[in-house]
Amino acid sequence: MSQLEKTPLYDLHVELGAKLVPFAGYEMPVQYPLGVKKEHEHTRTACGLFDVSHMGQLILRGPDPAAALEALVPADIVGLPKGMQRYALFTNPEGGILDDLMVVNGGDHLYLVVNAACKAQDIAHLEAHLTAGHRLELLDRGLLALQGPQAAEVMRRLCPEACELVFMQHARVTIDGVEAWVSRSGYTGEDGFEISVAAADSETLARRLLAEAEVEAIGLGARDSLRLEAGLCLYGHDIDTATTPVEAGLIWAIGKPRRLGGERAGGFPGAELILQQVQDKDHRRKRVGLLGEGRAPVREGAELYNAEGERIGVVTSGGFGPSVGKPVAMGYVSIEASAPETQVFAEVRGKRLPMTVSKMPFVTPGYYRG
Amino acid sequence: MSNIPANLRYTESHEWVLDNGDGTVTLGITDHAQEALGDVVFVELPEVGRSLDAGEEFGVIESVKAASDLYAPLAGEVIEANEALEDAPETVNEAPYEGGWIAKLKLADAAALEGLLDAEAYAKLADAE
Numbered sequence: 022m023s024q025l026e027k028t029p030l031y032d033l034h035v036e037l038g039a040k041l042v043p044f045a046g047y048e049m050p051v052q053y054p055l056g057v058k059k060e061h062e063h064t065r066t067a068c069g070l071f072d073v074s075h076m077g078q079l080i081l082r083g084p085d086p087a088a089a090l091e092a093l094v095p096a097d098i099v100g101l102p103k104g105m106q107r108y109a110l111f112t113n114p115e116g117g118i119l120d121d122l123m124v125v126n127g128g129d130h131l132y133l134v135v136n137a138a139c140k141a142q143d144i145a146h147l148e149a150h151l152t153a154g155h156r157l158e159l160l161d162r163g164l165l166a167l168q169g170p171q172a173a174e175v176m177r178r179l180c181p182e183a184c185e186l187v188f189m190q191h192a193r194v195t196i197d198g199v200e201a202w203v204s205r206s207g208y209t210g211e212d213g214f215e216i217s218v219a220a221a222d223s224e225t226l227a228r229r230l231l232a233e234a235e236v237e238a239i240g241l242g243a244r245d246s247l248r249l250e251a252g253l254c255l256y257g258h259d260i261d262t263a264t265t266p267v268e269a270g271l272i273w274a275i276g277k278p279r280r281l282g283g284e285r286a287g288g289f290p291g292a293e294l295i296l297q298q299v300q301d302k303d304h305r306r307k308r309v310g311l312l313g314e315g316r317a318p319v320r321e322g323a324e325l326y327n328a329e330g331e332r333i334g335v336v337t338s339g340g341f342g343p344s345v346g347k348p349v350a351m352g353y354v355s356i357e358a359s360a361p362e363t364q365v366f367a368e369v370r371g372k373r374l375p376m377t378v379s380k381m382p383f384v385t386p387g388y389y390r391g
Numbered sequence: 392m393s394n395i396p397a398n399l400r401y402t403e404s405h406e407w408v409l410d411n412g413d414g415t416v417t418l419g420i421t422d423h424a425q426e427a428l429g430d431v432v433f434v435e436l437p438e439v440g441r442s443l444d445a446g447e448e449f450g451v452i453e454s455v456k457a458a459s460d461l462y463a464p465l466a467g468e469v470i471e472a473n474e475a476l477e478d479a480p481e482t483v484n485e486a487p488y489e490g491g492w493i494a495k496l497k498l499a500d501a502a503a504l505e506g507l508l509d510a511e512a513y514a515k516l517a518d519a520e
Binding site: 061340 | 429433435451453455456458477481
């Protein structure tokens with residue numbers, strides 16, 4: 022194992038008393054002295070600041086970068102308006118998912134945010150498939166997420182302009198004198214902003230945001246329970262090379278123009294299989310939400326059974342949902358067991374715990390749509 | 392620094408044991424252990440009447456982060472389990488030596504208590520982690 026990397030906020034995390042753990046090659050704060058549960062609750066009721074600088078921020082330039090990226094993702098990128106962000110998936114020829122990412126149309130370029138653990142692989146994948154004339158640049162920038170129902174109030178004091186953005190809009194702004202790229206998005210199910218900032222300005226901006234009364238620093242532990250309650254996938258757990266976008270319930274990430282009969286149908290790795298699944302809906306398993314009845318958390322890897330005792334699936338993410346007040350999980354089950362309200366059983370330490378297939382998200386999203 | 396009361400005995404697996412003086416003990420997990428675990432969300436309690444060997448797994452504490460096994464500090468029979476933890480598992484964090492107790496045992500051999508760590512020895516162990 023090579024030495025762990027540090028984000029531009031490393032010294033600040035240490036100063037704040039964070040518990041640091043290795044994550045995707047970085048030394049990252051899993052929690053601060055507040056603790057995972059309170060950090061989770063604070064984000065749901067007030068405002069949390071997350072360091073997500075470990076994620077890969079890329080700029081793709083060259084002739085028609087949107088058309089070039091569409092050769093690798095099933096999303097509608099050509100139709101993405103300037104200043105808008107969209108969720109996308111890198112697929113492989115077998116119809117599996119190589120990574121999930123955010124794509125911003127920056128006018129003459131695309132700005133991509135990819136998972137930290139997939140960063141090197143994504144860059145190699147992009148470079149292998151891009152034609153001459155395209156340039157890919159890995160940015161040395163910090164990335165902060167300001168999330169929660171009070172995020173907009175905080176932002177209004179420092180950058181009123183950013184508050185004019187609605188969900189999934191993106192703009193270049195100045196926050197209290199610091200140049201930043203801001204999108205109205207996040208990974209918690211709450212309203213909020215993701216803020217890209219020069220590495221050298223990251224700590225200044227983070228301190229400025231933390232100085233606001235509503236804001237607490239939040240670690241990766243709460244980030245995971247927040248995104249789980251919001252029904253959002255974690256790459257490498259809920260989606261991977263063995264799951265297709267259709268099985269994962271991510272059909273919405275396949276743009277209408279990219280589907281069969283669309284004006285730019287197919288043209289991405291695995292298109293034949295994926296588009297056939299979109300049309301025929303003959304996939305055998307599906308990602309679902311699962312709500313526990315007792316208090317025992319049902320974690321990743323727990324096997325799922327039906328009432329007859331037949332194995333029907335597996336949990337891919339799970340834990341106790343502090344805002345739901347119950348164990349929450351997501352996993353893959355056979356189509357027959359995937360309808361909401363179906364009762365299934367999760368095996369935990371030799372016991373079969375009842376769970377109910379539930380619609381996701383488990384909490385009401387706070388996304389600001391104007 | 393974590394709280395390590397002088398009147399208790401301890402195990403290397405971070406349980407505390409209170410000698411009730413009548414051949415029974417009350418046990419739980421230490422302040423150091425609850426701090427390392429983080430927010431406790433579920434405690435799987437042992438069944439009353441169950442007979443335990445020293446070192447035997449008898450329950451599980453689940454925190455927001457992970458599941459952690461509980462080990463019997465001494466051989467004995469479970470005579471009571473703290474059912475209040477079913478609804479309020481966070482008591483293990485808030486009051487690990489009081490409301491957060493986990494079970495009471497009737498010891499097979501009361502003299503075995505002497506084999507556990509005292510507060511000073513446990514403090515050294517906790518410090519070294």
